[in-house]
Structure formats: structure tokens, C-alpha cells
Amino acid sequence: MKVPRVVDRAASGPLPWFERMMLAVGVDRALIDAALGDLNEEHAARVAEDGPRAAHRWYVREALRSTPHLVLSAACRVDSRRRLLVAVAILAGVVVTVLFLALQWRSAELGPPARIVAGVRDTVVVNQVQPMALPMRVLDSAGRMLADSGVRYTWMSGAPVTISARGAVECRERGDARVRATLGELSTVVALLCRPLSKINAMIWNDFVLGDPSRELPAEFIGTDGEPVTLLMARVTVNDSSVATLDGLRIRPRRPGKTYLSLAVGKQSTGAAIRVFAPVSTLNGLLPEQRPQDRYVAAKVHLASQQSIRWTLPVGLFSLQFLPEQQSGAALGGPAPLLTVAGPIMCLPRPRPGVYTTRCLARGPGSTVLVAHPGSTERAVRGALALDWERVRDY
Amino acid sequence: MSQTLGTLELAALLAVARLGEDAYGLSIRRDLAARTGRDHSVGAIYTTLQRLEDKGMVASHVSAPTPVRGGRSRRHFTVTGVGAQALRDAQRHAASVWSGVNMRGPELA
Numbered sequence: 001m002k003v004p005r006v007v008d009r010a011a012s013g014p015l016p017w018f019e020r021m022m023l024a025v026g027v028d029r030a031l032i033d034a035a036l037g038d039l040n041e042e043h044a045a046r047v048a049e050d051g052p053r054a055a056h057r058w059y060v061r062e063a064l065r066s067t068p069h070l071v072l073s074a075a076c077r078v079d080s081r082r083r084l085l086v087a088v089a090i091l092a093g094v095v096v097t098v099l100f101l102a103l104q105w106r107s108a109e110l111g112p113p114a115r116i117v118a119g120v121r122d123t124v125v126v127n128q129v130q131p132m133a134l135p136m137r138v139l140d141s142a143g144r145m146l147a148d149s150g151v152r153y154t155w156m157s158g159a160p161v162t163i164s165a166r167g168a169v170e171c172r173e174r175g176d177a178r179v180r181a182t183l184g185e186l187s188t189v190v191a192l193l194c195r196p197l198s199k200i201n202a203m204i205w206n207d208f209v210l211g212d213p214s215r216e217l218p219a220e221f222i223g224t225d226g227e228p229v230t231l232l233m234a235r236v237t238v239n240d241s242s243v244a245t246l247d248g249l250r251i252r253p254r255r256p257g258k259t260y261l262s263l264a265v266g267k268q269s270t271g272a273a274i275r276v277f278a279p280v281s282t283l284n285g286l287l288p289e290q291r292p293q294d295r296y297v298a299a300k301v302h303l304a305s306q307q308s309i310r311w312t313l314p315v316g317l318f319s320l321q322f323l324p325e326q327q328s329g330a331a332l333g334g335p336a337p338l339l340t341v342a343g344p345i346m347c348l349p350r351p352r353p354g355v356y357t358t359r360c361l362a363r364g365p366g367s368t369v370l371v372a373h374p375g376s377t378e379r380a381v382r383g384a385l386a387l388d389w390e391r392v393r394d395y
Numbered sequence: 396m397s398q399t400l401g402t403l404e405l406a407a408l409l410a411v412a413r414l415g416e417d418a419y420g421l422s423i424r425r426d427l428a429a430r431t432g433r434d435h436s437v438g439a440i441y442t443t444l445q446r447l448e449d450k451g452m453v454a455s456h457v458s459a460p461t462p463v464r465g466g467r468s469r470r471h472f473t474v475t476g477v478g479a480q481a482l483r484d485a486q487r488h489a490a491s492v493w494s495g496v497n498m499r500g501p502e503l504a
Contacts, residue, residue, distance in 0.1 A: 030457075030470070031445060035437045037467030038421040044463045066438025073442040242413050254415065 014043060014059045022067075025089040026082045027074040035066060053143045064100055067093050111140035116151060116183050118190040125233040126171040128266030129196045129224060134167040136181060151183045153190075161192055171196045174225055195229045198222050202263060202270045207323050208244070208253035209277050209298045209384055215326075217249045217272065221265065234265045244274045256296040258388065277323075277386045283311035283369070288318075288389035298323060298384035301371055303337060305380075308372035313345065313362050318389040320347070320369060321357040325382040335374050337381045343367035398450050398481060405485055406431065407443045411453055411472045412482060419458075419469040420444070444472055452478030 022032050039062055046055035071093060075086040117137045118124055124134055134153065138146045153167045159175025167181070171194030179190045202219035217236075221229040236246055240259035245252050251261070256278040262271045277298035288294040299311065301322070313320075322336050339351040339358065345367035347360040353374065360367075373381050400408065410426045411418040424440045427433065447453045454475050457468040474482070 028445075031441055033467045034420055034457075034470035035441045037464035037469060038419070038424070038437050040465035040467065041421055041461075041463055062437055065436035066441075069436060069438030069442045073438075073445060 014056055015063055018063050021089070022070055022074075025071055025074055025086050026077070027070045028077070031070065031073070035070065039063065039066075051143055060100075064097060067097075110144055110146055111142060113138045113146055113149075113183055113186055114141040115139045115143075116181055116186050116188050118181060118188065122188055123191045123193065124169075125193045125195060125231055126169060126266070127195055127197045127221075127229070127233055127268070129170070129172055130267055131162075131168045131170045132266075134163075134169050134179075134181070134190065134192075136167060138183060149183075151181050154180050154182070156180050156189065158192070159194055161194060163192075172224075174223055174227070174229075193231055195231045196224045197229055197266050197268050198224045198226075200263065200265060200268050200270045202272050204272055206251055206261075206272055206274045207277065207321065207386060208251070208275070209279050209323065209386075210253055210256055211279060212253055212326060214247060214250045214252035217251055217261070217263070219249070219263065219270075219272075232265050234263060236261065236263050238274070243276055256293065258296065275386070275388060277384070277388075279384070283313065283385065283387055285312070286314040286387070286389075288314050288316065295389045296386075298386040300384050301337060301381055303371070303373040303381040305373050305375065305378050308370055310368050310370045311385075312365075313341070313343075313360070313367040313369055313387075314389060315362050315365055315367075316389055317359070317361050318387050319357065319359045320351075321386045321388070322371075323384045323386050325384075334379050334382050335377050336383075337385075338370075338372045338374050339385075340370040340372070341367065342370070398452075398477075400452075400481055400485055401443075403435070403439070403443050404447055405482075407440065408447055408452055408474065408478055408482060411444075411447075411478075412474045416471065416473075418472045423472070447478065448472075450477070450481075451475060452481050 019032055019036060023029065039059055043055050043059045046058055071086060071089055075083060117139065119135050126132065136148055136151050138148050138151065140146055151167060152165050153163050155161060155163050156178040158177035159173070161175070161177040162170040163179055169192065173194065173196065175194050177192040177194065179192050181188050181190055199222050200219060201222065202217065206217065221232060223229040236249065238244055238246055238259055238261050240257065242255055243257040243259040244254055251274055253276040256276050258273060258275045260271055260273055263269060275296060277296045278293060280297045280299050283297065283299045286294040286297065294314070301309070303309065320339065322339070324334065324336065336356050338353055339355065341347050341351055341360065343366045344364040345360055345362045347358040349355050349358055351358050369385070371385055406427055407423060410423045414422050414426060420437060420440050424435060424437065427435060444453060448455060452475055453472045455470050455472050457470050460466050460468045
């Protein structure tokens with residue numbers, strides 16, 4: 001497999017000799033490229049997160065851990081003449097590993113404190129009014145974390161923030177302060193950005209049709225002063241990342257299904273559901289009981305004035321919802337259709353003007369939904385009717 | 396079952412299926428670490444993927460090189476028809492060997 005390059009090979013990773021060694025023992029170049037590319041990618045992320053020294057140590061350890069696998073893989077593929085070379089390489093690998101472990105063992109003893117770091121680059125965002133401990137790390141000269149043994153804090157300037165000598169900080173109102181952290185001869189100035197929250201208003205349902213671009217989580221963060229807060233230290237997790245993933249606070253749909261998102265900022269937390277629907281041309285003929293791919297579907301609705309469309313509905317329990325067409329992550333704002341159901345079906349709330357989401361139980365075949373232009377405007381109805389079917393055994 | 400799958404091979408093949416077009420070594424490694432709690436080395440992941448490719452269960456292609464990867468490309472993997480069949484066989488086989496086992500029984504409680 002021929003792999004192009006955009007930078008000089010010598011500068012392509014922290015261990016240029018590693019690639020030469022792997023090539024020398026006959027490891028496939030495509031395999032080396034893929035493996036070292038991954039190592040480089042993660043190394044770059046770790047440099048930003050943990051610092052260059054810790055990232056370099058991680059890289060060396062990963063390269064050494066990978067060596068036996070790559071070399072053994074090569075041994076199975078090379079001719080007999082090269083096998084001797086591979087055997088020598090394996091022996092060398094064993095020696096290097098033993099030496100590495102010995103060095104690791106020797107360097108396992110932690111050194112004295114050499115650096116103290118608070119939050120991210122000595123900046124801490126506080127989003128709660130309750131007291132919290134300042135996140136402080138004490139590191140030795142090799143970047144290894146030590147126990148926080150007696151860092152002391154004093155307020156320096158800025159907003160009147162209450163901070164105890166042991167680092168319990170209390171932000172009652174919005175403002176920025178500077179705090180000095182001291183440990184023996186070590187000292188650093190911490191920027192304390194107080195943005196206490198009183199509540200989070202987040203959209204409970206976040207619906208996508210597969211293929212939609214990613215969208216910002218519709219959430220509003222309200223400070224204790226009633227004003228929006230944009231500076232946040234948040235923990236966001238998605239239960240099933242195969243359905244949707246997060247890029248910061250942007251939600252990216254990945255496959256049809258439903259998952260849940262939890263968001264915690266300071267002491268405030270909230271949750272939201274994410275549904276991703278498969279685009280279909282019609283709701284007719286769905287068999288969600290038999291075909292899992294029919295459980296989250298959305299059929300395109302494009303109705304001019306006085307137009308309507310009728311679809312048959314599957315048997316079972318499901319929700320029906322009109323999703324307005326999106327552009328650049330925002331609803332276009334056209335009219336919503338009128339929904340009317342017929343047949344052996346019961347829906348709550350009952351479909352009527354102004355109801356765009358309803359939960360229905362179709363007790364048998366023959367239920368239909370009529371999607372009609374509301375007639376109150378000449379503008380076209382544009383969007384999709386989404387069906388979220390639920391497995392229910394007894395009804 | 397036409398071809399046997401080792402534990403890591405099965406886990407990697409499932410990860411490729413799960414990740415879809417985002418399936419490349421690093422994302423597969425992270426997915427496996429998140430789901431199994433085991434931190435496999437890059438070499439272990441790629442040699443496993445190479446074995447799967449030799450068996451015809453995955454296919455690979457390379458993307459454009461990027462500076463963050465030191466000028467190297469990502470090698471993306473997709474599950475082939477053979478791989479999909481192997482997954483179905485593995486699922487059927489697992490269901491078969493587990494059938495009849497009562498997890499609430501006194502032996503396993």
C-alpha cells in the first residue's frame with residue numbers, strides 16, 4: 001500500500017529510529033505507517049494535555065509495547081533468510097524491554113515537588129456557589145503527580161472571592177480574581193474565573209435525521225445574577241456514542257437510535273435525549289417488530305398549500321413528531337402540518353392544530369396518519385414526520 | 396462457522412462495525428478500552444486488524460496524510476461481507492452455547 005507524505009520522515013515522530021528498526025526486521029511499511037500515525041496523533045493530544053515529557057514517556061512505552069506484536073507479525077510473513085534477523089531483533093527487544101523496565105523501576109521513586117499547576121494552565125473556572133477545592137496538581141521534575149502536601153492559598157486581587165488557606169474557594173457572584181498558591185519555595189498565580197450558575201435550561205429532546213450536520217446542544221446557562229454564562233467547566237457524556245457523539249457541546253448524529261446525554265456544570269446537572277432517525281421516503285410498510293432499522297425513521301414532508309399525504313402506521317406503541325427542516329442547525333420556521341390519525345389507534349395528546357408530537361398506540365393493522373398543510377398560510381410545510389417505535393410486549 | 400475468530404479479533408471486528416466510517420486504529424483502540432477496560436497496544440490492534448484483513452473480514456483504505464499524524468495517513472477499516480457473516484456466526488454460536496444457562500441458578504448465583 002503506497003502511503004503519501006506531507007512532512008519529512010525524520011520529523012515524523014518522537015522516535016525516528018523506531019521506524020527504521022521495524023523496517024529493518026521486515027515489518028510491513030503500511031502497518032508501520034498506520035501504527036506510528038496513531039501514536040503520533042495521540043502523542044500530539046497528550047502533549048497538549050499532559051505536557052511534552054509525559055507524552056514522550058507514553059510514546060516510548062507504547063512503541064515498546066507494540067514491538068513484540070509488530071515483530072512477530074513480520075516473522076510470520078518474511079522469508080527464511082530474514083527470519084534470523086527477526087530472531088535477533090526479538091532478542092534485542094527483550095534486552096531493551098528488560099533495560100527499560102529496570103530504568104522504570106529506578107525512576108519510580110518520586111522526586112521533590114518541582115511545579116504546581118492549577119486547573120488548566122493555572123486558570124480555574126468556578127460554576128457553583130458552594131465551596132469547592134481548587135483543582136491543584138503538585139508535580140515532580142519528571143512531571144509525575146505528587147500528593148498535595150500543604151499548598152497554601154492567598155487572595156491577591158480582583159473580585160472579592162473567599163478562599164481558605166487550604167484552597168476551599170467560594171464564588172458567590174460573577175467576577176475574576178487572582179490567587180497565589182504557594183508550596184515551600186514554589187509559587188504560582190491562579191486566575192479564578194467565578195461564574196456561578198443558578199440553573200441550566202436544556203432542550204430535553206434533540207432530534208436528528210441521519211445526515212443532518214452537527215448541532216450545538218440547545219442549552220442556556222443562567223448565572224446567579226440572572227445573566228447567561230458562557231464560560232463553563234462542564235462534564236458532558238453520551239451513553240451510547242455509536243448513536244451520537246459530542247464535539248464540545250455539539251452533537252453529531254452517527255446512526256439511527258436513541259441515547260441520553262448528561263451534562264453537569266458545578267452542582268447543576270441536566271439530561272437530554274438524543275434521537276437519530278433514518279431518512280425514509282414513506283412510513284408505509286414499516287415492520288419495526290421484525291426490522292430494527294424501522295424503529296427510528298423519518299419520512300420527508302414537503303406540502304404546498306392544500307396538499308396532504310396519508311401513510312399507514314405500524315402496529316404498536318410509538319411517538320409521532322414533526323421535525324421542521326433545519327438549515328445551519330436552526331429550524332427554518334415554516335408552518336407545521338396538521339396531523340390526523342384514523343383506524344384502530346389512540347394518541348395522546350390527541351392530534352389537533354398546535355400538536356406536533358403525540359404518542360400513539362396502534363392496536364391493529366390499518367391505522368393511518370394524514371399529514372396536511374394547515375391552510376393558514378401559503379408557505380410550504382417542509383420537514384419530516386418522525387416515528388419512534390417502542391418495543392412493548394403487553395398492551 | 397467457516398473461520399474462527401479469537402477474542403481480540405472478534406472485539407476488533409465488532410468495533411469496526413460499530414464505528415463505521417470512523418474506524419481506524421486509534422478510534423478502535425479507544426473504543427475497546429472504553430468497552431473492555433483493557434488498554435491494548437497499537438501493535439496488538441494493528442496486527443489483529445491485519446489478521447482480519449488476511450481472512451477477508453475487513454477491508455482497508457488510507458486517507459490523506461495529516462500533519463498531526465507526522466505526515467502519515469489514517470488507515471480506515473470496513474467490515475466486508477465475510478466479516479459480517481463471521482459476526483452473525485459468532486453471535487449465533489454465543490447464543491447457542493449460552494442457551495439453557497440459568498444465571499440465577501444456585502451454581503452461578
